[in-house]
Amino acid sequence: MQKKRPSIHTSIHRFISLFTAAACGIALFLESALAVSAASKAELALEANRAMEIQSNQVANWPTGPVVGAESAILMELETGAILYAKNIHTQEYPASTTKILTTLIASELCSMDEIVSFSHDAVFDTPRDSSHIAMDVGQELTMEQCLNAILIRSANEVSFAVAEHITDTTDWSVFAGMMNERATELGCLNSHFVNPNGLPDEDHYTTAYDLAMIGRAFFSNEMLCKITLTRRMEFPVTDKLPKGKLEVNLMQIIPGGKYAYEYLVGCKTGYTEASRSCLVSCAEKDGMKLICVVMRDESPYQYEDTIALFNYGFNNFDKVNVSQAETKYNIDNTGLFYSGNDIFGNSQPILSLNKNDYVILPKTTSFHELDSAISYDTQNENQAAVITYTYHDVYIGSVSLNLAKDQEDASYLFYTPEEEIQEKKDSSFIFINIVKVLGILIAIGAAGFVAFLVRLLLKNFAFAGHGRRVWKKENRRRRKKAKRANRFRDYDF
16 A cells, blocks of 8 residues: 655644754754853853952951952941952942942932932833833832832832932933032042943943942941841832832842841842943941942852952951050150150140040951051141051051040040150150141130230220229319319408
């Protein structure tokens, strides 16, 4: 019996099926190959980054910091600004969504949390659909507090645009970008330029690990912003302007409940684009010391692992030391040394004291007396005579203000050393203080008081003298009248 040949329709169907299967196979192969290629590329980037020099490890007797996969990384103490770990900290990088710590900081400084933010067509439709967003629609509204939550918890790009529009009252985001650049400069940024409020890719939008840490000093000092970043879930109720409400989950893995949860975490913000790779700005506090960590151009999930390694390095290798309790040496050039001894003014009140609230961040590998110090009299604070800056092998680790003493309870006063001890003390590592500059304010105040006293005395004497002349004139007139009456009575014979 002769076999029935398949119809043309059946043959075409089989061909299509085979072609489809082959195409799927090729697609899976290519996808797998691309994934392997991307993974290989990431591994190569990590390997290259880990081979880069860590500048802080080159400082003599400085604690050796960990090797990290980030191209740029910094660990900074929040209060003093001391840099404990440095790796390419001034290299310009794309910040991605870590930009939003500056956006939300500005919003928190300029706006009330109950202000209403409306979403324009530009804010909604200029946001790429494949970027982070919470699907807001034109005409919908959120409070400013809700906006900050959406930006920091879900990194919502369209909400960042809407906030920028709200603050500047214009859809031209370059206006808000100008505010960002101005505020960044005020915060101490050196190599940053921002062109949008959310960090979407732009070759003119860049910053550095150091600059993000400087912005972080202000951001992580804001308790409300820090609390928002650690919130696990964001839920907005249904309103007329938000008919479906909003429910979103925080995806940052270093917060409580995350895979890389860090117990000392104060706040954080992640960022990622293809150009920036993985970035993370975060802050942690332990034993009264608050550290800021920034890693840029890292590979996931190492941005979390590297951050934790840097925090542990900082807490394990550095101490926060109160300067007024540790400092024991003082000196006055051209006059003599001031240290614990006899008061130069006998039993007079002390004139200067070290600020009790100022600290240095001291490596555990050294001691306070090994530090170098320098005094600056260029201070705008009327209660400060000078500022003493401390360094270790030219690395800044903190400063203390030298204040005009207000009472006897102030610690760390200036005292006089006998002449025969001057040369011996000059050979030691003492702080030199210019007595003329230090006492300039006091002399000026004293001179003003003395002049006021003289003026008062002269006025008093003038008033007394005038009163005396008036009394004398009155008495003289009385005597003349009496004599006149006596002479008149002599002309009569009784």
